[in-house]
Amino acid sequence: MTLAELIAQARTALDTAITTRQTEQDALVAMRSDENLTEEAVRTQVAARDTADAEVTRRQTALDELLAEEAREAEIAALQARTTPAANRAPAYDQVAHVGQEERTYRPDQDRRGSNFERDVAAAFLGDYEARDRLARHMTEERVERGDQLERAAGTGAFSGLVVPQYLTDLYAPAAAARRPFADAIRGHDLPAQGMTVNLSRVTTTTSVDVQSAENAAVAEQDIDDTLMTINVQTNAGQQTLSRQAIERGAGVEPVVLDDLFRRYATTLDSKLLNQATNGLTNVATAVAYTDGTPTAAEFYPKILESLAGVEAALLDMASGENIAVMHSRRWYWMQNALSSTWPLISQPGIAAQMAGTNLATTYGSGVRGTLPNGTPVIVDNNIATNLGAGTNEDEVYLVDRNECHLWEDPSAPMYIRAEQPKAANLGVLMVVYGYFAYTHVRYAQARKIGGTGLVTPTFTGV
Structure with a gap:
């Protein structure tokens, strides 16, 4: 040694x-x-x-x-x-002319299966400083050659050294995931470093002000009071046990599994924000019914305005004005399919028309997809359920003030554990991804949801 x-x-x-x-x-x-x-x-x-x-x-x-x-x-x-x-002394490196390019840390001609990269990832997690140096050097190379792609990938900087070499992944087809469009659109906070609850004070009994009945008469008085709002911190986690044979004899198996765990982590967190029992958005939002056997986008749109009116009425001066509409992709495209008597209800990029709304032509999960006729941004999220209602074929559309949907997350989440000892006798390696989060949509009861028979599986008939 x-x-x-x-x-x-x-x-x-x-x-x-x-x-x-x-x-x-x-x-x-x-x-x-x-x-x-x-x-x-x-x-x-x-x-x-x-x-x-x-x-x-x-x-x-x-x-x-x-x-x-x-x-x-x-x-x-x-x-x-x-x-x-x-x-007898060789000239120093900086005293000799060199032409060419530094070799990459991980190269396909020397490490076709990526085993050196995988070993360094594992060794770095176990404290190997030399492995960390090689991964850091690799990340610098990746930023030079693929910097634009890395900057678009949310959270890449938090996983320094874990960006898989491009030659290992150029043909890799990950399983599709809904990811976290809604979670990324709402108001985020850093989760406190300790404790399994987040406690907020909420004023529930206000003071009182009224016109004085007469000079020297007592003025209005009411004692202010608050109620403690307790929000539970939840643990979002998943694991996968891989055989050493799969890791050591497979081609890039460990990074592929790690990537999939991160994708499932994001999808599950977002789904809980929308669908979780008791506290999910679907269970706390005030219902606005849209019942129609032959639904059209033109008939549906007034329900959106009705819902937005409810949001503002609930918040009054606490409204930020940053309202968003959250809907499934099938509902968004159904609205785009509709035509008015003269002009498209939703315009398309590059088409100059008297439009009633806009489609920004952004990809799924990249933020705002477009705006409704009154300027409300649209977030498309396929974690929204499509099996609701008596016919188990309805979806819902949510209207919220984004600043009153709160999500606390650990800044380092999701975190990764690679453990060999628990499964050593089976030649297994345990991979665990986990993170802590807390959320609430009811600091003020402002959210609205549109649901009913008018939101069954859409048919694309131009209305």
Whole structure:
């Protein structure tokens, strides 16, 4: 084993020792808040913490010794270079002309299956500093060659070193996912670092102001009061166990599985915001019925305005004015299919017409798809259910003030765990993706949903 490998191993051991020590310290802090605490339990935990402390010191000493040895070796090499006759010394790299291009860190001609990349991803998660350096170098190369694609990929910067080399993925066809259009459109917050609830104060009893009945008479008075609003923090998670054979003998299997886990994570989170029992948007929004055996887009549009009127009436001066309409893609295209007696109800890009709305021609999941005749932006989200109603063939359209739909997420989510030990006897590797989130649509009860027989599976007849 080389000196560099020994140093990398010592750094990994030190990282592990520090993590263990922090775990013991956290346990001690948590224990001290326990009302049933005993002195013996505290002494035991303090001893465990001190043992972990000693291990950190031992590992740090070992690493310092190796680093000192490395520095001494560098000094010897420099001394040797000074004492070697100039005639026998090769010219320095920066003193020789070079033509060409630096080789990529991961190359298809040397690593067709991408096993070197996969091994570095795994080693980096286990603390291998050299693997992290190679992945960082790879990310720099990716930004140079595919920077425009990486900038469009939401959250790529949070997974530095995990962008799969292009030659491994140019023919990869991931399973389609609805992803998170609604979650990305509403008001986001960083989830607090601790706790499993988010608590908000909501004023439910207001003060009172009225005209004074007579001079020196008592003026109106009512005591203000609030109600604590408690929002649960939820854990969104998924796992996949891969055989070592699949990872080591397959072509890019691990990155493909990781990508799919991230896609399912995003889809599930968005679906919960819309459909979850009790708190999902469909269960808290006030219903606006659209019942029609022969529905048309022209008849449907007034229901949208009715819903928006309800949103503003509920919010009054708290309305931000940033209302959005959230609908399934089948409903959006049904509205575009409709024609008025003279002009298209929804215009298309590049067509100069007296339009009543616009289609921005953006792709699914990329934000606002268009605007309705009154200027309300449209978010298309295929996590909206299409099996509602008596005939199990209806969808719903939601009208909300986007700033009053709140989503708290951990800034690092989703997080990734790669564990080999639990499945070692089966030659399995466990991959887990998880994250914490909390949400509410009812800080003010403002959301509206349009549903009914007028929103059955659409037929595209131009009306």
